Amino acid sequence: MVELPPAMIETLTSASDWVVVLPLVLCLMGAAATLMLRKSGGLTFIFAVLIVCAVIACEVTLLLRVLDSGPLSMTMGKWLPPFGISFAADIFGAGFALTAAVVTLAVLVYAQGERGAEDGRDGFHSMVLLLLAGVTGSFLTGDLFNLYVWFEVMLIASFGLIVLGGRPAQLDGAVKYGFLNFLATTFFLLALGLLYGLLGTLNMADIMRVAPSANPAAMAGVAALLLLAFGMKAAAFPVNAWLPAAYHTPPAVVSALFAGLLTKVGIYAMMRALVVLLPASRDLLEPVLVAVALATLLVAPLGAIAETNLRRAIGFLVIGGVGSVLVGIAVPSLAGVSGAGLYIFHAILTMTALYLVAGLIESRTGQTDSRHMGGLYAASTPLSVLFFVLVLATAGVPPFLGFWPKLLLLQAGLGEGSWVGSLVAVALVVNAVLTLIAGSRLWAHIFWRAAPEGVVAPAPAPSHRGAWLRLGATGALVAIVVAAGLWPNGLFEALRFGAPDLLDPSRYVAAIGLAGGAP
């Protein structure tokens, strides 16, 4: 006779714990419902906004609970972990999921500003909700194979979004984006297969317990594969080519969503896999990580300086941001992981806002290349202020949000006390200067200089409702960036409470419910 309790959960999950999976349930059901409502005219927009607002409400509740009592988990299907698939939220997962939902809301409102009433049938809202489901799932899952599934959900939704409209450039970008990202997830799957063969488990908390006793050489191979896979998803330097090839092809609002969410999920997954799950293998890979971080930090802003297409240049700035997070993974002290986490939060907001502003600029000038723009300052002062603030935030100039994570990362680099630490600290500063040059150069070309000859003067500001929706959505995101930069104390409090969980996962493992048993 076998005892059931050791294998099965026999009590019902308490209703309040459902908040861990509720955002996903809402997104997936919302995506299905908006697909069914697609012939109802403007209803899909209202429905999608309501769903995202409900998701935000759930995630605020989740974040407050995590801040109150530490990591939170729920395991599905009555099987006890590690057999059942766990969902677990720590401060980073819950915080990023909330930020992603806020950004999605802004993007939905912005998109409504340029869509006609009859545009509801193309499935845009369904795919945005599906993308949010994939992103939220990746942030909240506690199981590596489940993470793979959410990656694919995210990928297929982004495929749909990137080709929406079907212009030749979009198809061109989608081929490169599609193949390289699918290849990245295949590498991830490859690493998963090897990890399962080595450890016999894919539950994250269980991996943390079992990994130290596995063969270190084999584990380092797995970690290297994970580094490659997540590096491709995050567009770290040697494998970044798909991002500037694809991000400028879809409508600006889709680029904004991608820039805010996709690469950040990739880099967050890398942080989880290398810093939390396989710290011993990370130590072996440290020289590679440092080299990748340095190269990404230095090459990306140079690409942005050399590029004249506005949205392609911003794409390089997105890659530069990934380099900053890589510093946190390469130097994983408490300051390092706090800085990396805070940088992801900052990048989700800032990069989305930057692409949204680029969309506004493109619709005002009718151009995509900054060579053919000019004199926009006189035509639209608010736009030039928004762009300039975002450039400063991206470069990490105080008092904007980008400054604080870079400060923490610098502290981590210098606190390391080795020449490697000093090297990454120097690279961070050089990256900030180069980013500032790239950004202010774009600003000077688009806004400050007089329009070059043969360039049509910017169109007068359209004053219909759509224009206000777009400017309002962008302005709201920039307001969050500015406010969070001016009053960062709450963020630092949250980091002080939550960041140690990444370095000492005992609270996380306990939350999933694995603390007692021997491996």
Added chain:
Amino acid sequence: MDYVLAGLVGCFVALGVYLLLSRSVIRMLIGMTILGNGVNLLIFTAGRLTREIAPIVPAGLEQPDGPIANPLPQALILTAIVIGFAMFSFLLVLAFRAYQSLDADNTDTMRVAEPVNEPNPPLSY
């Protein structure tokens, strides 16, 4: 048997990577599929190959009678196959649309999004 399958996985991955290095989109697509199948086979092998019976609990018992085959890799592979097939279908249609509207199935000539020989950026500022 493990060694044979491991060798087969190696062949699949090598062939997939070789085809992916090609410039023709259709070859890349076939390479993707072969690579994906190699990975599925790898998960299957990683779950340990045994000559045991199917993991079905006989009637009247609460646990299997004796050793059973590991059912988890099969569940993982099934998921991966479904996802891989969806991605393959999408990329196939995408390749066809790209061939129609860009008139190119060679990634070297697919330069609408990234034009070649762009003029240098302005030197002002």
